[in-house]
Amino acid sequence: GNSVTQMEGPVTLSEEAFLTINCTYTATGYPSLFWYVQYPGEGLQLLLKATKADDKGSNKGFEATYRKETTSFHLEKGSVQVSDSAVYFCALIGGGSNYKLTFGKGTLLTVNP
Amino acid sequence: GAGVSQSPSNKVTEKGKDVELRCDPISGHTALYWYRQSLGQGLEFLIYFQGNSAPDKSGLPSDRFSAERTGGSVSTLTIQRTQQEDSAVYLCASSLRTGEQYFGPGTRLTVT
Numbered sequence: 001g002n003s004v005t006q007m008e009g010p011v012t013l014s015e016e017a018f019l020t021i022n023c024t025y026t027a028t029g030y031p032s033l034f035w036y037v038q039y040p041g042e043g044l045q046l047l048l049k050a051t052k053a054d055d056k057g058s059n060k061g062f063e064a065t066y067r068k069e070t071t072s073f074h075l076e077k078g079s080v081q082v083s084d085s086a087v088y089f090c091a092l093i094g095g096g097s098n099y100k101l102t103f104g105k106g107t108l109l110t111v112n113p
Numbered sequence: 114g115a116g117v118s119q120s121p122s123n124k125v126t127e128k129g130k131d132v133e134l135r136c137d138p139i140s141g142h143t144a145l146y147w148y149r150q151s152l153g154q155g156l157e158f159l160i161y162f163q164g165n166s167a168p169d170k171s172g173l174p175s176d177r178f179s180a181e182r183t184g185g186s187v188s189t190l191t192i193q194r195t196q197q198e199d200s201a202v203y204l205c206a207s208s209l210r211t212g213e214q215y216f217g218p219g220t221r222l223t224v225t
Contacts (some may be wrong), residue, residue, distance in 0.1 A: 034217075043117075044204065044216040088158065099144065099211040100169065103156035 002095040006104035023090035031094025033073040117217035138207030207218035
């Protein structure tokens with residue numbers, strides 16, 4: 001079946017540091033890939049997505065590139081802010097389903113001023 | 114416009130009691146999903162509705178769990194004879210057909 005593995009946290013960075021959160025996946029066919037973010041006390045929000053190989057999703061300064069050869073979708077941001085502190089989830093839809101999201105376990109990011 | 118809403122936001126119940134969790138999707142969204150977020154298992158898919166039909170119930174963990182959707186809108190997730198392992202945050206999402214899923218704030222269920 002489908003699965004998503006993302007780096008375990010917590011990750012603690014200083015403001016303006018570079019962020020990478022690794023994500024790899026297992027799925028048959030050509031899944032769509034997503035990063036969701038959960039800010040403290042709030043629900044899940046879609047951060048960015050990519051639907052085919054070599055696509056780059058981007059939003060709010062975050063980027064992730066769909067790499068089929070390495071089955072990866074790593075999240076990056078060049079300069080994090082305190083307001084980026086949240087839990088980040090990598091997810092996919094695919095492998096025979098066009099609606100069922102399979103999530104990684106989440107990575108807690110804390111950005112200190 | 115209004116987003117997905119869920120009620121109650123928090124529910125504390127005694128082991129063995131039944132609970133009902135409600136989800137109001139975004140108006141016009143034909144698809145509705147329930148997920149569960151727990152410390153041990155992370156985020157898990159429970160059930161998918163398209164209109165009032167549930168073509169995929171594969172994530173429901175036991176026959177104590179059931180869900181229905183009426184009028185192509187509101188959905189209720191019912192857990193009978195609750196157990197401590199049912200403690201989790203239950204998330205509802207909706208989408209246009211199988212498009213981008215918009216999540217509600219969740220219901221935190223605590224079984225004592």
